[in-house]
Amino acid sequence: MEITLENLTKVFQSKKEEETVAVDNLDITIPSGKLFGLLGPSGCGKSTTLYMISGLLRPTTGKIWFGNEDVTPVPPEERGIGLVFQNYALYPHMTVRQNIMFPLENVKMDKQEGLEKAQEIADLVGIGHLMNRKPKQLSGGQQQRVAIARALVKSPRVLLLDEPLSNLDARLRLQTREEIKRIQRETGITTIFVTHDQEEAMSISDEIVVLREGVTQQVGVPQKVYDNPNNLFVAKFLGTPPINVFDGRVENGKLYIGDADIANYDAPDQEVTIGIRPEGFKIVERSSFKVDVDLVETIGRDTTLIIPHPNDETQSFRAIVDSEYGVQPGDKLKFNVKPSKIHVFNKETGELV
Amino acid sequence: MLEDQSNVKAWFYLLPALILLGIFIFYPIVNAVFLVFVDNYNYQTGTYDGFTLLDNFRYVLSDNNFRMAMLNTMLITFVSVPLSVIIALLISVWLNAIKRMQGFFQTVFFLPYVTNAIAIGMAFAFMFNRRYGLINWFIGLFGIEPVNWVGMGASWGNAMIALIIYITWLTLAFKILVFLSGLQGIDKQYYEAARVDSASKSRVFLKITVPLLSPMIMYITVTSFIGAFKTYTEVIGMFGERLGPPGNDRAMITVVALVYRALDRSGVPGALSEAAAASLILFAITLVFTFINMQVSKKRVHY
Numbered sequence: 127m128e129i130t131l132e133n134l135t136k137v138f139q140s141k142k143e144e145e146t147v148a149v150d151n152l153d154i155t156i157p158s159g160k161l162f163g164l165l166g167p168s169g170c171g172k173s174t175t176l177y178m179i180s181g182l183l184r185p186t187t188g189k190i191w192f193g194n195e196d197v198t199p200v201p202p203e204e205r206g207i208g209l210v211f212q213n214y215a216l217y218p219h220m221t222v223r224q225n226i227m228f229p230l231e232n233v234k235m236d237k238q239e240g241l242e243k244a245q246e247i248a249d250l251v252g253i254g255h256l257m258n259r260k261p262k263q264l265s266g267g268q269q270q271r272v273a274i275a276r277a278l279v280k281s282p283r284v285l286l287l288d289e290p291l292s293n294l295d296a297r298l299r300l301q302t303r304e305e306i307k308r309i310q311r312e313t314g315i316t317t318i319f320v321t322h323d324q325e326e327a328m329s330i331s332d333e334i335v336v337l338r339e340g341v342t343q344q345v346g347v348p349q350k351v352y353d354n355p356n357n358l359f360v361a362k363f364l365g366t367p368p369i370n371v372f373d374g375r376v377e378n379g380k381l382y383i384g385d386a387d388i389a390n391y392d393a394p395d396q397e398v399t400i401g402i403r404p405e406g407f408k409i410v411e412r413s414s415f416k417v418d419v420d421l422v423e424t425i426g427r428d429t430t431l432i433i434p435h436p437n438d439e440t441q442s443f444r445a446i447v448d449s450e451y452g453v454q455p456g457d458k459l460k461f462n463v464k465p466s467k468i469h470v471f472n473k474e475t476g477e478l479v
Numbered sequence: 480m481l482e483d484q485s486n487v488k489a490w491f492y493l494l495p496a497l498i499l500l501g502i503f504i505f506y507p508i509v510n511a512v513f514l515v516f517v518d519n520y521n522y523q524t525g526t527y528d529g530f531t532l533l534d535n536f537r538y539v540l541s542d543n544n545f546r547m548a549m550l551n552t553m554l555i556t557f558v559s560v561p562l563s564v565i566i567a568l569l570i571s572v573w574l575n576a577i578k579r580m581q582g583f584f585q586t587v588f589f590l591p592y593v594t595n596a597i598a599i600g601m602a603f604a605f606m607f608n609r610r611y612g613l614i615n616w617f618i619g620l621f622g623i624e625p626v627n628w629v630g631m632g633a634s635w636g637n638a639m640i641a642l643i644i645y646i647t648w649l650t651l652a653f654k655i656l657v658f659l660s661g662l663q664g665i666d667k668q669y670y671e672a673a674r675v676d677s678a679s680k681s682r683v684f685l686k687i688t689v690p691l692l693s694p695m696i697m698y699i700t701v702t703s704f705i706g707a708f709k710t711y712t713e714v715i716g717m718f719g720e721r722l723g724p725p726g727n728d729r730a731m732i733t734v735v736a737l738v739y740r741a742l743d744r745s746g747v748p749g750a751l752s753e754a755a756a757a758s759l760i761l762f763a764i765t766l767v768f769t770f771i772n773m774q775v776s777k778k779r780v781h782y
């Protein structure tokens with residue numbers, strides 16, 4: 127089922143008449159049966175958006191559509207959603223089985239049928255053998271699966287996940303995100319996944335939206351957003367290591383960083399901010415882009431070069447090159463830059479030039 | 480070596496507390512046990528006519544005043560404690576849910592706690608006044624004839640109802656205080672999760688609030704049982720030293736009241752032993768119920 131957010135806005139009013147615009151005029155369509163990532167830095171309104179979709183929060187203005195149904199006035203218990211909280215909110219006094227059964231008992235499902243359903247879902251998420259444990263007796267990853275099972279068991283129309291992996295350690299996070307992807311595929315349920323971790327969002331989402339201070343920055347397939355960022359914020363937010371940012375200028379259809387001629391660029395002469403992905407550099411024989419290598423980190427196939435920043439010697443930027451070049455610290459190199467890895471932004475607005 | 484030293488230090492720090500406990504708690508208990516096993520103890524002279532194992536208990540158990548006191552005490556305890564726990568729980572949940580005037584109502588419910596039980600007892604006695612009382616006026620609205628709750632010659636039953644209502648109300652304050660702080664410690668997300676999962680209000684209360692509050696409920700229940708077994712001040716507050724409505728003296732006598740009455744007669748040989756026997760019986764009952772409570776809590780309380 128497709129979900130549409132229409133001019134969705136949430137303003138929090140504190141006691142001292144201060145207003146926080148947590149979500150600002152969001153206009154997004156979340157495709158049916160897909161895993162949709164809601165991405166942005168902490169405090170950008172991700173949870174607020176998710177809670178509005180769940181119905182736990184009322185939008186200040188705007189509408190939420192589930193398919194053709196306007197659910198804006200519908201209370202959460204009637205929306206048919208499954209919600210996984212950031213810290214899971216498993217009932218500590220109930221066993222795993224009781225936790226998973228709880229939503230079914232609420233709708234007075236037949237006991238036997240409920241038990242079978244709970245077992246089936248628990249098996250799907252891989253905790254079928256832990257049904258008699260209390261949440262406290264489970265690891266973080268297992269608790270997280272129980273939370274997902276509890277959200278899924280009543281066959282919701284939408285599954286909402288609020289930073290589901292943030293309480294897990296690094297290794298488990300990788301494992302579990304694959305697991306979430308698998309569960310989403312197997313159930314085919316429209317899923318909205320909130321995270322501040324761009325790598326996480328990029329790796330499992332079919333589509334993402336990048337939010338900043340409640341405002342949509344860009345929506346699209348992760349790779350597309352990565353390759354074609356709309357603005358400097360998106361460019362900087364996506365990618366590890368992050369994009370390198372340089373002060374530069376456009377002059378006579380060419381792009382310069384300092385004196386180095388980087389590429390041809392068709393735009394009026396102006397000062398610009400240039401973003402270059404670390405993987406966008408090529409070592410060549412002849413170029414005006416000359417650098418001194420400061421440090422070299424080799425991890426497997428890739429070598430990361432740490433190079434003094436042309437705009438500010440105290441800073442540095444990163445270039446990832448093939449380790450076959452055998453670059454050593456202190457080497458003097460010349461770079462070409464792959465045009466597709468260059469992004470040019472307006473110096474003031476940060477918008478694409 | 481180091482441990483030995485710190486042990487000595489620990490005992491040293493504990494000493495003042497131990498001395499005070501010894502003088503005011505352990506010594507009187509030992510004394511009470513001694514009194515129970517002597518015959519015709521004379522308080523003035525400190526003399527007694529030899530030892531006895533059960534005579535004092537036998538005497539107390541056959542005493543009509545004691546039987547009355549036991550009946551009253553048990554009735555007060557087993558009605559007022561569950562009643563006030565349940566009412567306090569409901570009021571706390573309601574207080575916790577409202578947004579406006581929460582502070583105001585909290586203060587209202589807490590007032591009895593900081594007010595003198597005897598003063599409120601007199602106010603309550605007046606509320607139950609046959610002619611001018613609020614209660615009779617209220618039930619009059621439903622066409623019920625005025626009831627003689629606590630007036631001249633009021634029946635045991637009526638007086639007991641009035642007393643239990645008063646005690647229930649008086650003991651609400653502290654329970655509400657504890658429950659409310661417990662409720663405020665429950666993560667709101669449990670309620671949000673329950674809401675998303677379409678749990679009804681009653682299921683949220685029974686399946687989430689009560690279990691998560693169970694440590695508090697247990698604590699309150701145990702301490703309330705112990706407190707209720709010792710009911711005394713409330714009877715004085717409402718009925719004065721007559722311990723009952725005028726013309727029905729001692730109808731509301733409790734075990735502790737009986738003990739104090741025996742102390743008043745300390746000049747009479749054996750009176751103190753009666754008091755000691757009565758208080759030891761009460762102590763034993765309290766112990767048994769506390770033990771039962773604890774056993775139940777092991778099964779029912781989710782820490």
Ligand SMILES: Nc1ncnc2c1ncn2[C@@H]1O[C@H](COP(=O)(O)OP(=O)(O)O)[C@@H](O)[C@H]1O
Pocket residue numbers: 138139140146147148166167168169170171172173174175
């Ligand atoms: N109940 C609330 N009252 C006031 N401000 C809030 C409330 N909830 C969130 N906010 C504010 O709204 C903004 C977005 O919050 P949130 O949606 O939780 O961010 P995120 O989940 O992206 O970290 C933040 O500035 C936060 O302080």
Ligand SMILES: [Mg+2]
Pocket residue numbers: 172173174289
């Ligand atoms: Mg959040």
